[in-house]
Amino acid sequence: MRKRDEEQIQLLHPEGKTAAKILKRRYDAIRKAILQEVDASREIAFIDLTERAPKRLSHFDGKTTWYITAVKLDLEARGELERFEQEGRQWVRRPAE
Template sequence: MDRIQLQHPEGKKGSNIIKSKYDVMKKTMLETMEEYGEISFKELTKAINEKLHGKFDGSITWHVTAVKLDLEARGYLVRFLKNKQQYIKRTEISDKP
């Protein structure tokens, strides 16, 4: 089973996860970001949980957090504060999921 080493926006060592799980989470996350434009982390986690419930093996919430950090480190997403909450939006390099 292929695995992928996740990156972290602060340069910390990320987790090493199964690539097929990464691919599903990345695709779902980028599609969700396409729908919303910008979204709070809490809303993103809820939306992805609703989309993948019963279709994903493992903790969806954990994978949302890990893959979100990886996509930030790779330049696909940027986080910012809005109304004292963490929000995320896509960058220009992620024009397609």
């Protein structure tokens, strides 16, 4: 399959802003890495997430920090993550059920 024919996903933004479209395979890989890190820590500072999540990717052909930021925002918009402030830093966690 040629790259331009690959399935894409429209990202969402928690503030309703227009977000990018990315390849679904990239979205799935980044989403999995983010959720694994959040689940392992219960709560994680965003800065730590950007350092740890790429280590869970076996191969990734893109700017991981940009993708982690974009997919994290998408997960917030979809209700899979929630953002909060603590100690002057941004943190994320799974929302309480």
